Every structure is written in structure tokens, then in C-alpha cells.
Amino acid sequence: MAKHLTDTDISNVCELLDDWPTDAKLTWDKLVEAVAHDYKLTTTRQTLQKQSRIKSAYTEVKKLVSGNSPKAVAARNRHLPSSLKAAADQLEKKERTIQRLEAENSQLLEQFHTWLYNATQHGISIEQLNEPLETKQKK
Numbered sequence: 001m002a003k004h005l006t007d008t009d010i011s012n013v014c015e016l017l018d019d020w021p022t023d024a025k026l027t028w029d030k031l032v033e034a035v036a037h038d039y040k041l042t043t044t045r046q047t048l049q050k051q052s053r054i055k056s057a058y059t060e061v062k063k064l065v066s067g068n069s070p071k072a073v074a075a076r077n078r079h080l081p082s083s084l085k086a087a088a089d090q091l092e093k094k095e096r097t098i099q100r101l102e103a104e105n106s107q108l109l110e111q112f113h114t115w116l117y118n119a120t121q122h123g124i125s126i127e128q129l130n131e132p133l134e135t136k137q138k139k
Helices: 007-018 028-039 045-050 052-066 070-077 082-121
Strands: none
Touching: 007 028, 007 052, 007 082, 028 045, 045 052, 052 082
């Protein structure tokens, strides 16, 4: 039975997608298999698709793998020695990770601004929002 995904699980799946080889077919079922293999996490396609971070990372990698993106066309036209190809692939994976993280950061900032606006509309001050969380004391 599939379990709910934690933030760590979601991050792991996104990193797995960042590292997905551009010459390998990507499907939801293949992703489920890869998650089970790499992280020993039993999940389903539906569980993965519900997570917006995973879904957007999947969509970006799918575009790259399908060969429809400008980067994929450039990669196909690139003829490099194996050592340079390995370095180029590694660099491309890092760039994909950076792009995904920048998009996630932008979405989080937008969410923060929405919350801040709604909080001020309901009479909650910034000082109240910035109050530290209470810590539980041991008895």
C-alpha cells in the first residue's frame, strides 16, 4: 500500500528526476520503479502526480527526454569525446536542479506574499507573525 509522501520523499523524487538520463524513456511507471529501487519507497503514480513539485519536475524532464525542447535538440547535435560528454551531462543535471529549485523558490515567495497579505487583511500584524514558536518544556 502506498504511503503519504513526506517532504524528504518529495525532495528525493525531485532529485531523482533531476538525475534522470536524457537518453532514457520517462514514464510515471518507470519513475515509480526508480523510486522503489533507489529509496525503497512503495508508492503509486497517482501519489506522485498529486505533488505539485514532483509533477512540475516530471513535466520538465519529460520535455527534455522526449526531445522537443531546444536543449534536447542541442544535446543531440553535440558530438563530444566521452570524457567531455560525461562532464556536459553532469553540468546539465546541475542546471536542471538549479532551474527546478529557482522555480520552487519563486512559488514559495509568491505563497508567502499571499499569506502576508491575507494576514494583514485579517488584522494580524507582522510582529505577531514573527513571534517565535513556543517550545514544549519537559516535565
